[in-house]
Amino acid sequence: MRTTQNVATQKDGHYSDPPLLVLASLASGPKHGHAMIEDIATLSGTHLGPGTLYGAIARLEQQGWIEPLPQEDRRQPYRITPSGLAVLKAKLTTLHHFAQAGLRRLESQ
């Protein structure tokens, strides 16, 4: 998973780290591509393009953090793996600490 290159916010304030967004989306259960995109838009306000989504899916699958389930019609659902859940938890915890520290600094000004 890419790190600082991806951990960026768009100018409108939406969070944009496609692999992390995909992991977060799959944390609530298996989904196929369209469902992930809709869920991510609801979760973060970020509208991933199809190329970006499948770039993230391919890399997450390569890392063993998500895995495919049997196809439904022609749609391919994915689910998060235990190691993916651990990575997601670690990354979100780091982000949480970072956000808290950043907000404290803002409040102290």
Added chain:
Amino acid sequence: MSPTLTRLLIRLYPRPWRNRYAAEFAALLETWPSTPRTTLNIISSALHERISPTQGGPMTPSPITLGAITRKPSAYLPIALSLLALTVVLTAVTLNGGPVREADEGSAAHIWQILMALQAPILLIFAIKWLHRAPRRAAQVLALQATAVAANLAAVFFLT
């Protein structure tokens, strides 16, 4: 998105990726509105996949790709220094209005020498670090670095 455009866009991806993801990606794109932004998104993702492939399919251990290795400072710094040195030579030649024939080396020559000398330890570090880990990729980068050095030597030989 039309099936024709979908097929064309998917063909931009490398074959291993297509073998793994083409069917499901096509199913997703068929229900996707066709916009220039979507097309650009797929083109840029396909290019990224070609530069830094995931290989698709049953995933192999993470390969050291050419894209990944060239992002290492020890890979790109010598090339950047070579290009800078070449720029120094060409600038000196341009300012002198032709080949420079000086008995006494000027400041441009000293800068060129420093830039070329700086590359040696970095090249050594790169070779020690990467040749055994990714021989093919490291050799490709070394070939690129050698080409940049050769371009410099040719410029100095023929233009000064």
